[in-house]
Amino acid sequence: MLIHLERATKIYLLGNEKIYGLRDVNLSIEKGEYVSVMGPSGSGKSTMLNILGFLDKLTSGRYIFNGEDVSSLSEEKLAFYRNRTVGFIFQTFNLLPRMTALGNVELPLIYRGVRRDVRLRSARSALASVGLSKRMYHRPNELSGGERQRVAIARAIVGSPSMILADEPTGNLDQATGEEIIQILDSLHDAGNTIILVTHEESVARHADRIIRLRDGRVESDERIR
Amino acid sequence: MRYAGVRESFRTAISSLRVRRTRAFLTILGIVIGVATVIAIVSFIAGLDRAVEKEFASIGSDVLYIGKYPWIWTGKWYDYRRRPNITVDIADRLRERLTYAEYVVPEITENGSVSYRSTTVEDVNIVGTSQDYIYIENAEVKMGRFLSEIENARKRHSVVLGWGLFDAFGSDQGIVGKRVYINGRPFKVVGVLARRGRAFGRERDNMVYIPIKTLLKYAKHRQRRSVNICVKGRSIEEIGLLREEVISAMRVIRGLKGYEENDFSINEMSQLLDMYASQTKNIYLAMVLIGALSLLVGGVGVMNIMLVSVTERTREIGVRKALGARRRDILTQFLIEALVLCWVGGVIGIMLGFLLPFLVSVATEFPFAFSVKAVAVGFLFTTGVAIFFGMYPAAKAAKKDPIYALRYE
Numbered sequence: 001m002l003i004h005l006e007r008a009t010k011i012y013l014l015g016n017e018k019i020y021g022l023r024d025v026n027l028s029i030e031k032g033e034y035v036s037v038m039g040p041s042g043s044g045k046s047t048m049l050n051i052l053g054f055l056d057k058l059t060s061g062r063y064i065f066n067g068e069d070v071s072s073l074s075e076e077k078l079a080f081y082r083n084r085t086v087g088f089i090f091q092t093f094n095l096l097p098r099m100t101a102l103g104n105v106e107l108p109l110i111y112r113g114v115r116r117d118v119r120l121r122s123a124r125s126a127l128a129s130v131g132l133s134k135r136m137y138h139r140p141n142e143l144s145g146g147e148r149q150r151v152a153i154a155r156a157i158v159g160s161p162s163m164i165l166a167d168e169p170t171g172n173l174d175q176a177t178g179e180e181i182i183q184i185l186d187s188l189h190d191a192g193n194t195i196i197l198v199t200h201e202e203s204v205a206r207h208a209d210r211i212i213r214l215r216d217g218r219v220e221s222d223e224r225i226r
Numbered sequence: 227m228r229y230a231g232v233r234e235s236f237r238t239a240i241s242s243l244r245v246r247r248t249r250a251f252l253t254i255l256g257i258v259i260g261v262a263t264v265i266a267i268v269s270f271i272a273g274l275d276r277a278v279e280k281e282f283a284s285i286g287s288d289v290l291y292i293g294k295y296p297w298i299w300t301g302k303w304y305d306y307r308r309r310p311n312i313t314v315d316i317a318d319r320l321r322e323r324l325t326y327a328e329y330v331v332p333e334i335t336e337n338g339s340v341s342y343r344s345t346t347v348e349d350v351n352i353v354g355t356s357q358d359y360i361y362i363e364n365a366e367v368k369m370g371r372f373l374s375e376i377e378n379a380r381k382r383h384s385v386v387l388g389w390g391l392f393d394a395f396g397s398d399q400g401i402v403g404k405r406v407y408i409n410g411r412p413f414k415v416v417g418v419l420a421r422r423g424r425a426f427g428r429e430r431d432n433m434v435y436i437p438i439k440t441l442l443k444y445a446k447h448r449q450r451r452s453v454n455i456c457v458k459g460r461s462i463e464e465i466g467l468l469r470e471e472v473i474s475a476m477r478v479i480r481g482l483k484g485y486e487e488n489d490f491s492i493n494e495m496s497q498l499l500d501m502y503a504s505q506t507k508n509i510y511l512a513m514v515l516i517g518a519l520s521l522l523v524g525g526v527g528v529m530n531i532m533l534v535s536v537t538e539r540t541r542e543i544g545v546r547k548a549l550g551a552r553r554r555d556i557l558t559q560f561l562i563e564a565l566v567l568c569w570v571g572g573v574i575g576i577m578l579g580f581l582l583p584f585l586v587s588v589a590t591e592f593p594f595a596f597s598v599k600a601v602a603v604g605f606l607f608t609t610g611v612a613i614f615f616g617m618y619p620a621a622k623a624a625k626k627d628p629i630y631a632l633r634y635e
Contacts, residue, residue: 083550111550
């Protein structure tokens, strides 16, 4: 089991008011699974993604990752886990504008302390795998939306993470480009990667093996569709 | 503990400076001016030091000056005044006793007028001394010869003219052997000294040299006059031994008992250098600190711009953190950016800081010295400013919450 949440609860304080991001969520995801997370805004999708991606910590409950309790890691350890185990793909791409595609893809390896030549080799092959060999030295503003998202995918997979967390990866793309991106995710899954995909498009969600629906911080339904 | 991507941080820093060229330029202007000020001050000081040392070099560092009064007064004036005078006789007795001394030369000066034919020069320094004077003062004879021992012993009316007098008397090539009048008394010119220039603001060419015994014969209040005795050592290494020897010889000559203090002073150049150093040290320090103040102003500018930059790049910070950057990685990145910013300013400032005093030294007589110390000081100050003023913005960047930072628009 890769991910196991046990009575996972996240509470935000807004003044004196308690807002539940997650409420007693129990959830397990196996290695190699392809999971879509759906739900209206405020349902806890982002909170879930932040928790799973080590960007945030639970208020109560437990998060077991790869057999280890990672519920209360130090800031330093969180950064370590983000670097080694997570590949993020964002709706808005979040590429660094002043860097080339190659530079952006290199970043996770820089923070891992990988030697420059090894880093460059990995980054090139990651870009090649998303079909961007010819655009490596372009900056984000010289690339189309689809190309930018493919750079982001290359950045997510360059360090061979345990899971890929994609937050509305097609949200800023047109229909056709969005499909291209989803196809890349599909092929990553076929290659054995664990993918957790947050989306509100039913058609996108149906690419996964399993759809988890959230509402008000709780799991509303958890159906296996394949 | 590893600091990932230091090299990458430098590249990022340089590229972000390039992107915001105008802003970067305006920011480093403060650093440039500050560093230039510090460098200029340090090189002016180095130039002053060098000029002073040059002046001091005119006093031989291997010469002790025995006098009634010290050069640097530490006691009460009436204690010094009570001391007995130093006489020419003491010089003669020292010359017999001292083994580490090469020359022992008495000296006394008076002001007076010197006339040759129809020309009279007033306010001339009349130096009474002995034959070895030129060896101590490193003076050079241009025409004729210097004074002789016999002229002193017989109190002859012989005179050696300084260059200034020779010049004032129309550079008469045949002046040696002629008669001049010093304070109305006839003296025979036996030689002329080459030009000596100035030292300690004293014109050393407007002088004439006569046997000291002749001078004392005519000196007003001659009983009250104390001479100075210059003792030149055989070598600089033995100056300490010479000093000891002079003290004990003087105490024997004066018949001082063990408990009695020296009733004479031994002066030397190193005392002046020490005094100069101690007197100016604090002034120089204050000057450098005042210069450094302008650097602080520059530092505030750097802090301001770094804060702006951190805010503008909140999202970048979020992304970096999501990709695994630790706090110290972000901290390092922004500190390096502040450093690069300041170093660029520092390099320009160092160049300007040297150019300024150089131009001044070309235009005026003010001394200027290139000093490695100045570069080191400039570099250290810049680095210090960068770290001091870069730390707060960098820490602010490092502390940003990645979730908040990723959503920042």
